[in-house]
Amino acid sequence: MNQTRKHSDQLINSIIRITGYSSILFVLLILFFLLREGLPALASTPLKTLFSIRWYPIEGYFGILPLILGSILVTVVATLIALPFGIGAAVYLSEVAPPWIRDILKPIIEILAGIPSVVLGFIGILVFVPFIRKFLDIPTGLTAFTGAILLGLISIPTIVSVAEDALNTVPNSYRQASLALGATRWQTIWDVTLPAAKSGVLTAVMLGIGRSMGETMAVMMVTGNAATMPIHLNALFTPIRTMTATIASEMGEVAAGSQHYQVLFLIGIVLFLLSLVINIFASLASTKSRQRSERLLS
Amino acid sequence: MGYMRRFLIILIILILTAGCTPQPTTNDTSVSQNEYIENKGSDTIVNLALAWAEKYQQINPGVRISVTGGGSGTGITALINKTVDIANASRQIKPEEMQAAIAAGLSPQEFVIARDAIAVIVNPSNPVDHLTLDQLSKIYSGEINNWSEVGGEDRTIVRLSRETNSGTHVYFLESVVRKGNSADKTIFAADTLLLPSSEGIIAEVRDNPNAIGYDGLGYITDEVKILGISSPDQPDNYVIPSAETVTNNEYLISRNLYVYTQNQPTGAIKEYLDWIFTPEAQQIVKELGFVPIQTH
Numbered sequence: 234m235n236q237t238r239k240h241s242d243q244l245i246n247s248i249i250r251i252t253g254y255s256s257i258l259f260v261l262l263i264l265f266f267l268l269r270e271g272l273p274a275l276a277s278t279p280l281k282t283l284f285s286i287r288w289y290p291i292e293g294y295f296g297i298l299p300l301i302l303g304s305i306l307v308t309v310v311a312t313l314i315a316l317p318f319g320i321g322a323a324v325y326l327s328e329v330a331p332p333w334i335r336d337i338l339k340p341i342i343e344i345l346a347g348i349p350s351v352v353l354g355f356i357g358i359l360v361f362v363p364f365i366r367k368f369l370d371i372p373t374g375l376t377a378f379t380g381a382i383l384l385g386l387i388s389i390p391t392i393v394s395v396a397e398d399a400l401n402t403v404p405n406s407y408r409q410a411s412l413a414l415g416a417t418r419w420q421t422i423w424d425v426t427l428p429a430a431k432s433g434v435l436t437a438v439m440l441g442i443g444r445s446m447g448e449t450m451a452v453m454m455v456t457g458n459a460a461t462m463p464i465h466l467n468a469l470f471t472p473i474r475t476m477t478a479t480i481a482s483e484m485g486e487v488a489a490g491s492q493h494y495q496v497l498f499l500i501g502i503v504l505f506l507l508s509l510v511i512n513i514f515a516s517l518a519s520t521k522s523r524q525r526s527e528r529l530l531s
Numbered sequence: 532m533g534y535m536r537r538f539l540i541i542l543i544i545l546i547l548t549a550g551c552t553p554q555p556t557t558n559d560t561s562v563s564q565n566e567y568i569e570n571k572g573s574d575t576i577v578n579l580a581l582a583w584a585e586k587y588q589q590i591n592p593g594v595r596i597s598v599t600g601g602g603s604g605t606g607i608t609a610l611i612n613k614t615v616d617i618a619n620a621s622r623q624i625k626p627e628e629m630q631a632a633i634a635a636g637l638s639p640q641e642f643v644i645a646r647d648a649i650a651v652i653v654n655p656s657n658p659v660d661h662l663t664l665d666q667l668s669k670i671y672s673g674e675i676n677n678w679s680e681v682g683g684e685d686r687t688i689v690r691l692s693r694e695t696n697s698g699t700h701v702y703f704l705e706s707v708v709r710k711g712n713s714a715d716k717t718i719f720a721a722d723t724l725l726l727p728s729s730e731g732i733i734a735e736v737r738d739n740p741n742a743i744g745y746d747g748l749g750y751i752t753d754e755v756k757i758l759g760i761s762s763p764d765q766p767d768n769y770v771i772p773s774a775e776t777v778t779n780n781e782y783l784i785s786r787n788l789y790v791y792t793q794n795q796p797t798g799a800i801k802e803y804l805d806w807i808f809t810p811e812a813q814q815i816v817k818e819l820g821f822v823p824i825q826t827h
Binding site: 286287289290291292294299358359362363366372373374375453454457458459460461471472474482483485486487488491 | 601602604605608611627628631686687688689694695696701704716718719721722723724725726727731734735738739741742
């Protein structure tokens with residue numbers, strides 16, 4: 234009996250280990266595939282062409298700068314929109330809301346997370362695009378700003394659920410101690426609970442940024458996809474083209490192995506590197522804050 | 532816990548039975564009764580191809596035709612990869628695509644199945660009714676940026692186009708932006724909005740008085756205004772696209788629509804293509820706003 238228990242335990246252990254390692258394997262395989270398909274672009278396309286400001290691949294213009302800057306602009310603004318709403322909602326759910334409201338709100342936020350982005354894009358075209366054009370009195374509502382609003386909406390549920398989980402892991406004794414010292418509820422939230430959950434909240438924000446950066450369909454539908462350089466002040470209110478929208482709309486057409494195909498994979502590498510940088514920053518920030526909080530609390 | 536276990540058991544049963552879906556029984560005596568034709572390509576043609584497929588399957592219940600869009604380039608790429616039997620294209624196959632097809636052991640055959648006019652559309656509230664080809668070219672290449680330069684209100688022009696993988700985009704580039712001059716290397720202005728679908732263009736033109744767009748005549752709805760276009764030979768003769776003006780070669784921006792097959796068509800594919808050239812099928816062409824070709 235004991236023998237079989239031991240064997241089944243070992244078996245399950247090794248299965249779990251394999252699933253754990255497999256995620257590393259998948260990342261490595263994806264990276265390998267991206268590099269194999271994308272790096273030849275550096276040989277076939279001069280750097281001067283790649284870092285030019287015009288993207289019109291069917292005539293040999295392969296400037297990826299407007300696409301990179303377009304993605305960054307939309308992501309940054311989307312994060313600025315999603316951050317206050319996401320963290321605020323998480324704090325409300327975890328610290329303020331009475332249980333019955335939390336029981337209603339949590340499923341609703343989960344439904345928001347489950348809405349396919351193409352549906353949000355459709356709503357964006359029908360509602361946001363005309364509204365933003367009229368409200369801001371700009372030539373077209375298909376702008377970076379419209380995309381950023383939609384991306385904000387898409388990343389809020391991610392931020393809320395991860396940040397709320399992080400806040401929930403803060404021991405209740407912290408809050409009680411803070412309140413016992415005479416701190417108000419807000420002071421407790423701002424100075425005790427949030428700092429104690431800092432690493433989890435940061436992870437939530439980074440996941441939100443990653444979600445925005447990688448989102449494709451909604452962005453493709455509402456940003457106008459004009460590959461202009463977003464460097465002037467009102468670029469937020471003009472059409473832009475993101476890296477993801479470019480890959481999605483052009484990959485179906487290119488012949489495998491062609492120069493255009495290679496450059497699209499190179500854009501994939503750039504996206505991969507950007508999300509890698511975000512993740513590295515996230516883990517640096519979270520370990521640093523953990524060290525600090527551990528020092529404070531010991 | 533009991534829930535979880537029951538769920539797991541159901542899941543396992545589902546996984547085990549997933550492979551047990553009834554396989555289509557291959558019956559040697561009725562092979563032609565169960566033909567399956569895969570058809571993919573141009574979004575311009577997709578509605579027409581769907582209407583044809585629907586009608587043809589009524590007449591020939593043994594044939595099943597699946598139709599998907601995605602763009603001319605997508606269809607031809609799928610044809611080269613041998614994942615479809617028929618590729619729909621709103622432009623001719625490119626030399627490099629032909630080379631790739633030959634390298635894949637195919638010899639693609641071309642058929643002109645209908646003609647299409649590209650209508651240039653604006654918002655109904657826009658006072659501009661017509662443009663010369665030259666003005667249209669300058670608008671899309673970024674030389675003209677305000678409606679007042681072509682007799683309209685003082686509004687910024689918002690240029691709308693289909694994505695670069697669309698045959699309509701390539702046709703418009705060659706015939707309008709470059710005015711048919713192949714040595715001309717003009718391209719679309721960088722701030723041209725590239726929209727992924729015909730519906731996206733119609734929706735934006737319907738809502739936005741600044742916008743100008745173009746699309747196949749079959750996609751144009753009543754909610755937008757079609758502009759008259761004049762040719763360089765007769766700059767004052769503005770022509771509205773219609774089946775008649777296309778057939779008479781009066782309307783300038785019109786083109787052939789193609790289908791390509793992997794090789795010389797045989798069997799069910801040949802029968803289907805033969806049917807497309809019958810008056811019955813060409814009537815559907817007319818009903819959908821395209822221009823029928825002379826049937827034989």
